[in-house]
Amino acid sequence: MPFPDSPRVVYRKNPLVEVICQVRFPPILRIDSEPPAGFQEKIRAEYPFYVERPGSSLPLPSSIPAELAKLVRKVTPAGTIGDHKFTSSDENWSATLTRDFLTLKTTTYRRWEEFRERIGTLLDALYIEYRPAFFSRVGLRYVDVILRSEIGLGKTPWSDLLNPYVAGELSAAEIEKDITHAAREVVIRLNKEGEQVTIRHGIAVAEPTPEQCFLIDSDFHVEGQMEKEYAINILDQFNRQAGRLFRWCIQDRLHTALEPQSPDN
Numbered sequence: 001m002p003f004p005d006s007p008r009v010v011y012r013k014n015p016l017v018e019v020i021c022q023v024r025f026p027p028i029l030r031i032d033s034e035p036p037a038g039f040q041e042k043i044r045a046e047y048p049f050y051v052e053r054p055g056s057s058l059p060l061p062s063s064i065p066a067e068l069a070k071l072v073r074k075v076t077p078a079g080t081i082g083d084h085k086f087t088s089s090d091e092n093w094s095a096t097l098t099r100d101f102l103t104l105k106t107t108t109y110r111r112w113e114e115f116r117e118r119i120g121t122l123l124d125a126l127y128i129e130y131r132p133a134f135f136s137r138v139g140l141r142y143v144d145v146i147l148r149s150e151i152g153l154g155k156t157p158w159s160d161l162l163n164p165y166v167a168g169e170l171s172a173a174e175i176e177k178d179i180t181h182a183a184r185e186v187v188i189r190l191n192k193e194g195e196q197v198t199i200r201h202g203i204a205v206a207e208p209t210p211e212q213c214f215l216i217d218s219d220f221h222v223e224g225q226m227e228k229e230y231a232i233n234i235l236d237q238f239n240r241q242a243g244r245l246f247r248w249c250i251q252d253r254l255h256t257a258l259e260p261q262s263p264d265n
Helices: 037-043 066-075 112-130 164-171 228-249 252-257
Strands: 016-024 049-053 083-087 093-097 101-106 135-146 183-189 196-205 212-226
Touching: 016 112, 037 083, 037 112, 093 112, 101 112, 112 228, 135 228, 196 228, 212 228
Parallel strands: none
Antiparallel strands: 016 101, 016 135, 049 083, 083 093, 093 101, 135 212, 183 196, 196 212
């Protein structure tokens, strides 16, 4: 694994704004053809809200008469796959099911054990109801947004908070305050088994305020034919690498300002 080892911590001032896990599988047409009632029953205690979002119609040329276009849309299958969305009562967690993928997303990530338990519950329900042949892709994505005003570092230059290979041009004191846009994407191979991470990072504006923030978006993924237990093991590895990656990106001053704590506390 390319990122240096570092102690696992839980940040009291957590910069994570979103964590997403997605598993893809060969299309299961039954998910499209009937309501996922059995699947819902298995997760309804944690995700009581449900919305079905049908696929949109295929775009048609503007030259086609309105009545003919209406008829074509009526008999033509949807151009995009519809989905079933299940949401927690506090609306901080959501699960999305389509005929070829299952996604778990949260905006209040606290620790891996909680997230892992939730994805495990969803995968159990998926296997009991639909028995996918295998997983063709497994992904785990962490989106961190560093807002300096929230951690007492409002006027600190990015060059004092980020490591130089991440800060890039922001490391140049003579131009840093005048940079209005900076973005970079890099793909890093994690091992010989095809696991990799796509990192997107750069400055952005933290709406609704005009304050400049720094985004670190880490998308870990692997493709192949994977059984459920193997996929869970891969997600555990991705989680550990995500912690190492974030620590590799930031300097000690930012690490301390985020108030790291032992996960055992």
